Amino acid sequence: MDFPLTFWDISLWLAVTAIVLLITSELISPYYGRTNLLINKKRLKNTALTVSILFLATVTIRIANIIINP
Amino acid sequence: MYQVKIGLIHIVITTMLTLGAIAILASIIYTSSILAFIGLGLIFWGAILTYVKPEEHIKKTILEAALSPSHSTLHQVIQELAYRGNATYLPPKYFKNPETTRIYIPKLKGDTTLPTPEQIQEHEHKLFAQNPQGITIAPPGLQLSKLVEKSLGTSFIQTDLNYLQQNLPKPLIEELEVAENIEIQVQEEKTGKKTNVEQTTSQPKSITVNVKITNSIYANLYRETETPTQSLTSIGCPICSAIAIALTKASGKPVKIKQIQSSEDDNTTEATYEIAEE
Numbered sequence: 432m433d434f435p436l437t438f439w440d441i442s443l444w445l446a447v448t449a450i451v452l453l454i455t456s457e458l459i460s461p462y463y464g465r466t467n468l469l470i471n472k473k474r475l476k477n478t479a480l481t482v483s484i485l486f487l488a489t490v491t492i493r494i495a496n497i498i499i500n501p
Numbered sequence: 502m503y504q505v506k507i508g509l510i511h512i513v514i515t516t517m518l519t520l521g522a523i524a525i526l527a528s529i530i531y532t533s534s535i536l537a538f539i540g541l542g543l544i545f546w547g548a549i550l551t552y553v554k555p556e557e558h559i560k561k562t563i564l565e566a567a568l569s570p571s572h573s574t575l576h577q578v579i580q581e582l583a584y585r586g587n588a589t590y591l592p593p594k595y596f597k598n599p600e601t602t603r604i605y606i607p608k609l610k611g612d613t614t615l616p617t618p619e620q621i622q623e624h625e626h627k628l629f630a631q632n633p634q635g636i637t638i639a640p641p642g643l644q645l646s647k648l649v650e651k652s653l654g655t656s657f658i659q660t661d662l663n664y665l666q667q668n669l670p671k672p673l674i675e676e677l678e679v680a681e682n683i684e685i686q687v688q689e690e691k692t693g694k695k696t697n698v699e700q701t702t703s704q705p706k707s708i709t710v711n712v713k714i715t716n717s718i719y720a721n722l723y724r725e726t727e728t729p730t731q732s733l734t735s736i737g738c739p740i741c742s743a744i745a746i747a748l749t750k751a752s753g754k755p756v757k758i759k760q761i762q763s764s765e766d767d768n769t770t771e772a773t774y775e776i777a778e779e
Contacts, residue, residue, distance in 0.1 A: 435534040436541075444541060452549075460675075470553045473676065478549060 442489035449486050452479035510554065517547035561718055568719070568739075572641075575736075584636050585610035588735040589777070590742075590749040590756040591637075593658055595621045600656070602643065602746045604736060608634040615755060642742025645679070649743060652676045657750035662687050662708070665751050669744065679740055681716035708752070708776040709759075712744055713769065720767045734761055741772045752776050 436444075456476040521543030528536035586607030593599040595618045605615065614633050621630070621637065629636055640646075650656055652672035657665070670683035688709045719738040737745060737758045749756040760773040 432529055433532065434537065435528050435532050436537045440534065440538075444538065448545065472553075475549075475553045478552065 438489065439493075442486060442493070445482055445486040445489060449479065449483040452482055455479070510550070514547050514550050517543045517550070521545075521547055564718065565721055575638075575641075579606065579636075582636070584608055586612045586635065587757055589615060590640065590745045590758075591615075591621065592749045592753045592755060594618055594753060596625055597622055599658055601625075602640060602646075602749060603637045604640050605630070606636045606638070606736075608636075640742045640746055641736060642739040642744070642746055645677070645739050645743040646746040648677060649673060649747065657747045658753075660747075660751045662710070662748070662751055665747055669747055673740065673743075679718050680714050682713075683715070683740075684713040685744075686711045707778055710748060710774040710776065712741070712772045712774070714740055714772070715769050717770055720763070720770065734758075737761060737772065738770070741770070744772070745774060748774055748776060754778070 452475065456472065456479045459470070459472055459475070521540045524536050524540030524543060526540075528534070528540055584606045586609055588604045588606045591603055591605055593601065596603070603621075605621070607614070612633070616630055616633055616635065620632065624630055624637075628638065646657070649669070649672045653668060660668075666685045666687055669685060673679050673683055674681065688711065690707050690709065717738065717740050719740055735758045736742060738761075741758060741761060745756050745758055755777045757775045757777060758772060759775050760771075762771045763769070
């Protein structure tokens with residue numbers, strides 16, 4: 432009865448989600464021109480950045496692990 | 502129709518969150534990473550949809566339909582009362598409350614005399630001024646300018662022209678989405694003024710600000726008004742008016758809209774402002 436995903440699975444999932452969200456937020460940005468989508472673009476952009484930062488944090492933890500336990 | 506759409510979104514979000522939770526629980530019971538990924542994905546996208554749900558939006562056609570009668574009424578009032586001068590946006594020093602901004606339109610065409618701050622303060626809440634003869638009205642972009650100030654987190658009084666040039670387009674494009682692009686260019690015209698035979702000093706004569714607005718949501722506002730008067734043109738559309746308010750507050754000087762030009766397809770509007778030297 433353990434949670435089946437490891438830390439690295441979560442990291443990969445965060446990476447894929449971050450890419451999808453970042454591309455979506457760029458495509459619906461007012462500068463790109465698709466402004467007729469009825470969602471709160473600022474919040475989507477913030478979520479995309481948060482998920483990206485979380486992914487980068489997992490990468491930092493991985494690098495730190497490699498350095499500390501070579 | 503809109504209510505039906507909102508109801509559908511709620512059903513979709515609830516279903517995604519419920520299925521996601523079930524999938525996560527099943528993944529723990531059956532130790533399945535595929536179920537865990539599916540569950541995480543459903544919960545995440547359900548949460549995202551809840552978080553990025555739109556604020557209140559209205560259709561552009563409804564906005565135009567609601568604005569057009571008041572715009573036409575303003576046009577008629579100015580025309581029938583025969584106020585033919587060019588509108589001037591008065592800076593905060595003309596009013597007791599520094600956050601107030603009003604437009605002054607002189608009675609006579611070509612009259613460039615502005616009343617003194619004391620004269621305006623005497624009749625601050627009155628529409629008509631007698632000496633000099635003119636009318637003071639609330640600008641059409643007043644509320645829009647307050648929304649921009651709220652987005653920027655500062656009052657225009659505490660800013661300057663450089664700040665406006667760099668920061669004013671962003672809230673109008675990204676936050677309020679009233680235009681697709683806004684470019685602001687500030688030009689200072691300097692003149693050589695001879696004070697005596699040998700000394701020549703150079704001092705700013707006037708500041709001209711050119712603003713290019715692309716795909717404004719108010720672009721069709723003037724179509725309803727068949728022949729806009731000079732006074733009405735110098736007041737400007739709500740975006741042009743909001744920019745004029747920002748300029749007059751930031752510079753502390755009266756601002757006039759010298760010219761507003763729209764492209765043939767109404768996609769681009771170019772406005773020229775003059776910050777008057779007192």
